[in-house]
Amino acid sequence: MKDAILEIDFENQEIPEYSASEPTFQLKPYQYDEVLEKAMLYFRGDELAANVWINKYALKDSHGNIYELTPDDMHRRMAREIARIEKKYRNPESEQDIYELFTHFKYLVPQGGSMAGIGNNFQFSSLSNCFVIGNEADSYGAILKTDEEQVQLMKRRGGVGHDLSYIRPKGSPVMNSALTATGIVPFMERYSNSTREVAQDGRRGALMLSLSIKHPDAEDFIDAKMDSQKVTGANVSIRIDKEFMEAVQRGLPYWQQYPIDSEHPEIRKEIDAGKLWQKIVHNGWKSAEPGILFWDTIIKESIPDCYEDLGFKTASTNPCGEIPLCPYDSCRLLAINLFSYVKHPFTSEAYFDFDLFAAHVRTAVRVLDDIIDLEIEKIDRIIDKINNDKETPEIKSVELNLWEKVKAKCVEGRRTGLGITGEGDMLAALGLRYGTQEATDFAVKTHKTLALEAYRSSVILARERGAFPVYESDRENTNPFIQRIKQSDPLLYEDMLTYGRRNISLLTIAPTGTTSLMTQTTSGIEPAFMVSYKRRRKINPQDKMASEHFNDEVGDAWEEYNVFHHQFMNWMKKNGYDTENAAHLEAEQLEEIFQKSPYYKATANDVDWVNKVKMQGAIQNWVDHSISVTVNVPNHVPESLISELYIEAWKSGCKGVTVYRDGSRSGVLVSEDNSQKDDEKPAKPAETSAPERPRSLNANVIRFQNNHERWIAVIGIHQEKPYEIFTGRCEDSFPILSYVNSGWVIKNKNEEGKSRYDFQYEDKDGFKVTIEGLSRCFNPEYWNYAKLISGMLRHDMPILALLNVVANLNLDDESLNTWKNGVVRALTKYVPDGTKPADNICPDCTSPTLVYEEGCLICKSCGHTKCS
Structure with a gap:
């Protein structure tokens, strides 16, 4: 494997030489520690990138066994499979040529399902990153069918x-025992809960729920997530039409109706458009939701909608909004690393190699078209599995019909999602400041x-392989995007009329959170979120060279140090900084350096917000799908700015917009407040006494990962503070705890008169369910240690001090050490105020480093995200 772990000269952007040696794939799995060591060497010591690759993309079986040693094995695996498809057609690309575009994530980066699934026969998974489903039948049967298809x-x-606009509004008459409809919100909660129940290799599923502003329940939909305990498993976006925006601008009323597209609606009501707009703005200011479509x-702008009568009418978007889709269509994503096309980056000789970029774009479209063929193979394999399952045909029918519909849309349209990452670094490397007109x-x-070369490649593929089956040039001739191609490249347009096009739609800018961690660049079209982060490490008493910055409550010394965004560090090296x-x-010293860099006034919270929206709109002209992007603004901005940005996005031609106000959303990194002085902090109690435990305690259920194991903790809360803790591996615990977020721990007596702890929760229908014997679902030795720690909690020991005691326990047993880490991770969430999980804590690694960008949360410490 030495060939797979070469040092790369990223500064000079030279392609390393690789031999055509066979990959190290073996049937016998590698040990996790061995893979981590080699992957860290591959990523030049970047532990975050190594862990993201191992946990999300390395070849694994259903038991979690790892069969690849470094990303080089993954790139070989993907190149081998894509070359196999290439050989079916004329002018095939070689496996080695494809591999060299993939290696070290330098040029072409298949995203998400493609990296994990291509060539992986251990699991029955799809290569598609995103799907839309739906129907227009307003009945319980239809609603439940959508729920099952989603799962x-x-x-x-x-x-x-999926879109909810087909569901009848609250209070509408229905022909069943309920007499009137419940409206949109209960079904939002149903779909959200279903999402939380489905595990995807250590993460939860991702869901988008949308609704038309024209629907009479639109206000309830807009308010649904203002209760932080509701609809926690879904992103929500409101579909706004031109008529509504004009009513807002002109101070006019607006008519809502059901059905929303009917010429003879059953229900009509007039509303104050301005008042509803202010609610949208306020909720966006307060919580970053709903998103705007x-x-x-x-x-x-949609080319697929030219084929509306053939089933390609756009219904909703994928969870982060970058792919509007018709029901049962899907898309596979690939990002091009823009930074790698800058020659001599961060110097006065820097330039962008457009010739190389154009050539690689054309190859990227070929690769994506090959991945469609690989996806069809995957779907056939899924269908075969369903047919061979032991369930009755009645039980299997929904799943089987679902995948047959997905396959049909995949074959008919051959939709692809070619995008980019590293745009912020590309601009900085060229000496351009993000957000300026230049x-x-x-x-x-x-x-x-990118757009012209992608469409050129799709036309070439149509000539070699055939156009997508439903292609008809006359249907598209008035589409604005096609007209822009015609005006910019008449010869390309004429060729398209002659040969057709291989793919119905080709382009997107998707979230690249974990992808950018591996490319070590900025994400998508976003600027750098920050160029330096403050981290801490405990000082070993024998380390005489360390600088002591502060002591904690138990006397341990800590050192603070700066870590840098990779390309900002490259800029420093190029400019002579150590x-x-x-x-x-x-x-203050670091700020002086930062101000001399091209990243100054060009990070997420510092760019000109209006100019960023205008940039998104201008780029949208050349993206036939959509763009996932977030406008980050400081905490102190007024609601009027949110309104201004939304309106500018509409006028600029954006297809959607998300504005995130710093600190407005639970679970997101907020600015650190160091204003409290030491003498203002609450004094430690001189004496303690444990409050008596009531029979029932409110409880939070927290899930996290220890290495590659899934763990949970149940935290009992009394007098708004953690009172007791039980924690262990998920597979040792009640399955229900894998998706329930809160409930009650009830202390009872068993038949022998001994204490027994039961867990109670409220199900989706509002019924309380009790599971007896919480204590028996954890290892007995863990339970005894938990009693000791719970005793310290009850006596009001400061959590930071307690965490240090637990973290420094000397336990010889490896399992106990893992359990100890679980306790620390679970209780760390309560450090800021001691009453609830902290808003700035990552649910996986518990670090306060979650950021919100590209319409998605991502942890800058461990890579946790629901997006690709």
Whole structure:
């Protein structure tokens, strides 16, 4: 494997030489520690990138056994399979040529399901990143069918979106015992809960729920997530039409109706458009939801909607909004690393190699078209499995029909999702400041090149392999996107009329959170979120060279140091700065360096927000699907700015927009407040006494990962503080705890008169369910240690002090050490105020490093995300 772990000269951007040696794939799995060691060497010591690759993309079987040693094995695996498909057609690309585009994530990066699933016969999974489902039948049967289809797709690793506009509004008469309809919100909660129940290799599924502003329940939909305990498993977006926006601008009323598209609706009501707009703005300001979908723009620009009568009418979007889809269509994603096309980055000689970029775009479309063939093979395999399952045909019918419909849409349209990552670093490497007009103009030029070369490649593929089956040029001739191609490249347009096109739609800009961790670049079209992060490490008493910055409550000394965004560090090296010394600089000294860099005033919270929206709109002209992007603004901005940004996005031609106000959303990194002085902190109690335990305690259920194991903790809360804790591996615990978030721990007596702890929770229908014997679901030795720790909690020991006691326990047993880490991870969430899980804590690694970008949460410490 030495060939697979070469040092790469990223500064000079040279392609390393690789031999055509066979990959190290073996039937016998590798040990986790061995893979981590080799993967860290591959990523040049970047433990975060190594762990993300291992946990999300390395070849694994259903038991979690790992069969690849480094990403080089994965790239060989993908290249081998894609080359196999290439050989079916004329002018095939070689396996080695494809591999060299993949290696070290330098040029082409298949995303999500493709990296994990291509060539993986251990699991029955899809290669598609996203799906949309749906029907227009308003009945319980239809609603339950959608619920089952959603779950069936999620268990194959797909993110799902569907629209709720077909459901009749609250209070409508129905022909059953209820007499009137319950409206939208209860079904939002149903679909959300289903999402939380489905595990996808250590993460939960991702769901988008959308609704038309024209629906009479739109206000309830917009408010549904203001209760932080509701609809926690879904993103929500409101579909806004041109008529509504004009009513807002002109101060006019707006008519809602059901059915929303009917010429003779059953229900009509007039509303104050401005008042509802202010609610949308307020909720967006407060919680970053609902997202906004400018539906008329989406439909007008959509090429697939030219085939509406053939089943390609756009119904909703995928969970992060970058792929509007018709029911049962799906898409596979691939990102091009823009930073790698900058020659001599961060120097006065820097330039973008458009010729190389254009050539690689054309190959990327070929690769994506090959992945469609691989996906069809995967779907056939899933269908065969369903047919061979022991369930009755009645039970299997929904799942079987679902995959047959997905396959039909895949074959008929051959939709692809070619995007980019590293745009922020590309601009910085060229000396352009993100958000300026000069930078925007260059970005638009880049995306125009991408669009034209992608469509050129699709036309070439149509000539070699045939057009997508339902292609008809006359249907598309008035589409705005096709017209832009015609105006920019008449010869390409004429060729398209002659040969057709291989793919119905080709382009997107999807979230690349985990992808960018492995490319070590900025994510998608986003600027750098921050260029330096403050981290801490405990000082070993024997380490005489460390700088002591503070002591904690139990007397341990800690050192603070700076870690840098990879390409900012490259800029420092190119400009003569000592990065090792910079890691220990004070904030003022580091700021002086930062101000000289191309990243200054160009990070997520510092860019000109209006200009960022205008940039998104300008780039959208050359993206036939949509763009997942977040406008980050500081905490102090007024609601009026959110309104201004939404309106600018609509006017600029954006298909959707998300604005995130710093600190407004639970679970997201907020700015650190160091204003409290030591003498203002609450004094430690001189004496303690444990409050008596009531029979029933409110309880939170927290899930996390210890290495590759899934763990849970149940935290009993009394007087708004953690009172007791039980924790262990999920497979040792009640299955219900794998998706329930809260409930009650009830202390009872068993038949022998001894204490017994039961867990009670409220199910989806509002009924309380009790599971007896919580204590027996954890290892007895863990239970005894938990009693000791619970005793310290009851006596009000400061959690930071308790965590240090637990963390420093000397336990010889490896399992106990893992359990100890679980306790620390679970209780760390309660450090900020001691009453609830902290808003700035990652659910996996418990670090306060979650950020919100590209419409998605991602942890900058462990890579946790629901997106690709």
